Amino acid sequence: MKLSATLFIAVRALLRNKMRSILTMLGIIIGVGAVIAMVGIGNGAKARVEAQIATLGKNMILIFAGSSTSSGAKGGLGAAGTMKIPDAFSILREVPGVTMVSPEVRAGAQVAAGNQNWSTLVLGESEDYFEMRQWDIVDGAAFSDQDVRSANKVAVIGSTVAHQIYGDNDPVGQIIRVRNIPFVITGLLKPKGNSLGGADQDDVLIIPYTTAMKRLTGATILRGINAQAADDADITLLQEQISALLRQRHNIQPGHEDDFTVRSQQDIAEMATAQSRTMMYLLIAVAIVSLVVGGIGIMNIMLVSVTERTREIGIRMAVGAHGWDILLQFLIEAVTLSSIGGLVGIGIGFGTTQIISRMAGWPTNVPPVYVIGSFAFSAAVGVFFGLYPAKKAAALDPIDALRYE
């Protein structure tokens, strides 16, 4: 029998029981829809995280004072008072592959100019910081190594702060008062947007770390060190070398834990995606369960259908249908059911992805391989779960089937 004719019979049989067909497809629709939505949203979130990780800079290694494992007890990363400026320069000197370092100091501070004021984050960094983070200065210039050495009262202003204080006016060359100390603004930073944690990275004022220590914190300890690795460096190896060096410098005995934490950009990316990956696996599990349940639903309905149509099967056999023709007819019916379910599921998955991405403002991306894959999988579910009912139909004896009431 021709395949097209078989397909026609299958579709017609399904259309005769529209509601039943739709309900049967539901499991597959939900399963495939979940897969597509999950992939779309997951990929969108991942792309967003990657974009945010990229705002950290390039080949960055972040060294925080304080241990990560007992950070709670010690008051969080950057709280331990053991990281000093010479640590930063010895890393630059002694760890080959580290190309730049910037000792980091942080303070929250009230900044003001004229009658405008704003509470922001003041970062003390070295002159290399801007290059390390690939943070362009759109107007003016960064402060110089000379400014750092002399602890000059100069600042580079983030776009959010600039907007709050100066509105649309040019901030470069203006005087800004930080905790009432006047600083000259040398440059305006290009906006970077939100960080992974959701903080506005442009709500910042960056000054030389020397100035920050002398004028704002009044202490000699660092919150951490930003280091940049060479493009061809083995980041993991660098991290180990940095750890070893700092342990030695801080006189930490074997068996005692670090009083610092070294994280690469990659580590941070992985931590950020680990959570969404767990979510993704969960959804995959839901999708698979739903597809299997959908498959069982198809099997159930196909068994009912075979029983209902026993006489029809008998008639077809009586006029010359082979077992194979009957098998194919019911198999195609099951596969049609599951494939249409798959297609509808793909549509619904796409729709959900679009809605969620629009609401969350994420980019979305469903790679074609997932679309093709989930369609193929739903068709395969039809074959797998349709085979038993179809075989049962094909094995009927014509005369028994004709006598069936």
Place this chain on the structure above:
Amino acid sequence: MHPVILLDSVSKIYRSGDVEVHAVRNVSLQVQPGEFIAIMGSSGSGKSTMMNTLGCLDRPTLGRYLLDGVDISGLDRDQLADLRNQKIGFIFQGFNLLSRTTALENVELPMMYGKHRLSAKEQRERALWALDLVGLSKRTDHTPNQLSGGQQQRVAIARSLVNNPALLLADEPTGNLDSRTSVEIMDAFQTLNDKGITIAMVTHEPDIARYTKRNVVMRDGVIVSDILVADRSNAKNEMRRLDEEQRAAKLVK
């Protein structure tokens, strides 16, 4: 020339639990090409059982059945299906049309499973030809529940003829029909038989049996009589007579 049908000591025994029903007992029968036989007998005498065996829908429990010289016991399911498709036209006691399917599609059904793949257009043309043969060319798009019993029976006949079978088997083709329609069906059969198709038909009614050439009577699964019809009725003449009677009746009114 070998017989179309050769039953050699055929028995059919149904077993349900411990009970054995001997529906057909040790029957031997030969039907030559071009014959037109009626199988008669009371209800439960084994007529349908024998027809199902002749139609290769069922296998004999004992004995041999040679169809056109071929012993069907040596054939597998699919080969039997091909025989049913190519050589035999079967008309069932209860029509057995596909419901919710048009007359035309019902008639096309055997061609869908045919060895020779016909195009959709050829299938349609052949089906229309067969429906025309039984006088149903105006009802091709009707489904069985939109057709009268006689019309359904004629769809079933058209279906049985569509693959040009050598042997036509009909189980009570006139069972549910009025006498006028029955004569029409017999006319169709006589015409087909004149063209050389061998026909075996089950019937209860002696009147109908007289349109055939040979009458076989069964009782309790055994053939008890097998006679040639001496004074054969002609369906065309009978129809003419019925028409005249009707006209006369109208005139009297």
